[in-house]
Amino acid sequence: MTRDAILQLLQEVERGHLAASEALEKLKHLPYEDAGFAKIDHHRSLRLGLPEVIYSAGKTPAQVSEIFARMSLAGGDVIATRADIATCRAVKDLVPQAQYHEQARIVGLRQSGTLPEGGPIAVLCAGTSDVPVAEEAAVTAEYLGLRVLRVHDIGVAGLHRLLAQREVLREARVVIVCAGMEGALPSVVGGLVAAPVIAVPTSVGYGAAFGGLTALLGMLNSCSPNVAVVNIDNGFGAAYVAAMMVRSVGVLAEAEKTSASSLRA
Numbered sequence: 001m002t003r004d005a006i007l008q009l010l011q012e013v014e015r016g017h018l019a020a021s022e023a024l025e026k027l028k029h030l031p032y033e034d035a036g037f038a039k040i041d042h043h044r045s046l047r048l049g050l051p052e053v054i055y056s057a058g059k060t061p062a063q064v065s066e067i068f069a070r071m072s073l074a075g076g077d078v079i080a081t082r083a084d085i086a087t088c089r090a091v092k093d094l095v096p097q098a099q100y101h102e103q104a105r106i107v108g109l110r111q112s113g114t115l116p117e118g119g120p121i122a123v124l125c126a127g128t129s130d131v132p133v134a135e136e137a138a139v140t141a142e143y144l145g146l147r148v149l150r151v152h153d154i155g156v157a158g159l160h161r162l163l164a165q166r167e168v169l170r171e172a173r174v175v176i177v178c179a180g181m182e183g184a185l186p187s188v189v190g191g192l193v194a195a196p197v198i199a200v201p202t203s204v205g206y207g208a209a210f211g212g213l214t215a216l217l218g219m220l221n222s223c224s225p226n227v228a229v230v231n232i233d234n235g236f237g238a239a240y241v242a243a244m245m246v247r248s249v250g251v252l253a254e255a256e257k258t259s260a261s262s263l264r265a
Contacts, residue, residue: 050144050243053236054080056107061090068107069094078109079143081136081236104135104235108143118246120147122172124165124189126155126179129204134178136235137200137242141176144243156184162192169193173249174242178235180204183215190224196245198238199229 012018052071056064064080068091071078078098080091088100091107098109121141125134131152138148149168154161162185169175175193178200179185186199199222201215208214212232219229230237 050240050247051076051078053140053240054078055082056080056084056087057082059087061087064107065090065094068098068109072109072111075111077112077143079140080107081105081140083107101135101139103132104139105132106136106139106143108139110143112145116142116145116147118144118146118243119173120149120171121174121176121242121246122149122151122168123176124151124154124178124185125202126153126177126181126185127204128153130178130180130202133200133202133233133235134176137176137178137239138235140236140239141242144239146239146243146246154185155179155181156188159188162188166192174198174245176200176235176238176242178202178238179219180212180215181209183218186219186227186229187222187224190222190227193226195226196242197224197227198242199227200235200238201229201232203233 009018009023013020013023054064054067054071059067064083064087068078068080072095078095080087082105083091083100084105085100088098088107091098092100095109098107100107119141123134123138123141125131134150134152138150141148149172151165151168154165156162169189169192172193172195174196175189176198177186177189180202181204183199183201186197190197199219201212201219203209203212205212205214216229216232219227222229228241230241
């Protein structure tokens with residue numbers, strides 16, 4: 001349940017449009033709901049400003065679909081990552097409005113009714129083989145309220161392709177860079193932008209890439225000081241951190257505005 005949803009609930013009680021007992025029924029699952037096989041953290045959006053997300057891998061389609069349905073009843077957007085077709089079908093049986101983003105392997109539900117407006121952030125990938133990880137990051141970021149600028153296939157084997165994206169790089173408040181092989185792209189991007197760069201090593205490459213380990217180690221040794229690194233293929237994690245970065249800047253700006261208004265008063 002989001003801050004806005006709880007505020008609206010309290011306002012309805014205050015105006016007499018909702019009985020206190022009805023409000024209590026809606027709030028009874030805070031801070032979490034025990035589904036037996038999972039404890040669903042409805043309180044996370046209040047603590048972090050961003051919701052809990054369902055990690056589907058290792059769960060059965062029935063488990064994912066039940067968690068998804070329970071989260072949908074609490075209000076707000078719902079996301080399930082690493083979801084396959086079977087999981088998507090199980091979710092849609094319970095929540096027909098859910099959408100499947102096949103390339104990103106995400107099942108999502110939009111209930112907020114607002115278009116993404118934070119950011120923007122840029123999601124870059126070195127090669128077409130990195131697109132699934134980049135799409136996991138991009139789609140997650142959009143569900144978390146960010147406007148996303150996508151740029152694909154701009155790896156270091158042809159730097160002119162990256163340099164042609166100067167306007168996108170200049171506009172982005174955070175840049176997520178997904179790359180496999182030797183993982184060089186985030187360092188190059190880091191030297192071009194005045195924004196945090198979140199590097200995502202992908203498990204793309206021949207044998208010596210060691211399933212993304214080579215890219216991971218290369219990114220950890222980046223000489224660009226504005227580069228931070230998440231785990232191999234973790235597009236979701238990169239998007240979540242990017243959303244928190246953008247949100248933190250917004251909160252600080254709002255606090256400064258409030259402080260300035262108080263001083264003028």
